Amino acid sequence: MLLPDTSNVSSKLDNSSPTALLIGATGLIGGKLLERMLSEAYYQQVVVLARRECPSVYRKFVDDNRLQWLTNITDDGQLTPVANCPNIDHFFCALGTTQKQSGKSGLQKVDRDLVISSAQFAVSLGAKLLSVVSARDASSTSLFFYNRTKGQMEDGISQLPARIHFWQPSILLGDRNESRPMERLAGMLLQFQFLGNLSARSGATVATAMLAAAQQTEQREPQRASQTKTKSFNIERFRVDKIDYFSKLSY
Numbered sequence: 001m002l003l004p005d006t007s008n009v010s011s012k013l014d015n016s017s018p019t020a021l022l023i024g025a026t027g028l029i030g031g032k033l034l035e036r037m038l039s040e041a042y043y044q045q046v047v048v049l050a051r052r053e054c055p056s057v058y059r060k061f062v063d064d065n066r067l068q069w070l071t072n073i074t075d076d077g078q079l080t081p082v083a084n085c086p087n088i089d090h091f092f093c094a095l096g097t098t099q100k101q102s103g104k105s106g107l108q109k110v111d112r113d114l115v116i117s118s119a120q121f122a123v124s125l126g127a128k129l130l131s132v133v134s135a136r137d138a139s140s141t142s143l144f145f146y147n148r149t150k151g152q153m154e155d156g157i158s159q160l161p162a163r164i165h166f167w168q169p170s171i172l173l174g175d176r177n178e179s180r181p182m183e184r185l186a187g188m189l190l191q192f193q194f195l196g197n198l199s200a201r202s203g204a205t206v207a208t209a210m211l212a213a214a215q216q217t218e219q220r221e222p223q224r225a226s227q228t229k230t231k232s233f234n235i236e237r238f239r240v241d242k243i244d245y246f247s248k249l250s251y
Helices: 028-039 056-063 099-124 145-157 181-189 193-198 203-224 240-247
Strands: 019-023 045-049 067-070 090-093 129-133 163-167 235-238
Touching (some): 019 028, 019 099, 028 045, 028 056, 028 203, 056 067, 090 099, 099 145, 129 145, 129 203, 145 163, 203 240, 235 240
Parallel strands (some): 019 045, 019 090, 090 129, 129 163, 163 235
8 A cells, every 4th residue: 555645744734733533444444534634734643543553554654643553442342441542633433344254243343332432432532523434224223233233333422422424325345355245246236326325435435525524514613613502413424425525525
């Protein structure tokens, strides 16, 4: 993986720039999120929660203090205590596994429990935006186990005192660390625009949309600070049409 030249990024940052917390940084969407965060002059620092050690390609960012890589996730999907973690402005979650890969219990631990506990951790550090990858048909009452698990995750996140973005793409396109042949086949069949919110999108497109929406929220938040915030005002769900909209914004 080759990252863009970032030699002039640090000079454009100051102490007022926000700090981001990211979990799922080695996945399809999370990897693109991290690349964009580090190659653009918006976030002064990115904190990653991970199970494995930092890849060598990102070491220079750790040395420059643009990136803090914390290996505080246990093999069974638990967060361990972290000392000296900075205050957080925006939380991004791109966690995701499959029932085939992890079993039903493993899927619940990662896609529901770990997502909720990491979001709670972010809020404890001051995060005012929680941007979370979910699924198109997420519902805690769904007949399908995967969608029900995602819906339970959304229900848990929705109780937290922050603005919340739930991203609900259809099939995702892009290279993954593990083989998902059925997803790849479905992605080939669902690339047509006329399919609307069923259309497949690349992980990079979703990542771009997530960052654009976060920055737009940051810009408009002061104008709404005096307004009374209701739960419905704080929670937004974005399907493919909104993913396309935000991915095309200039920010």
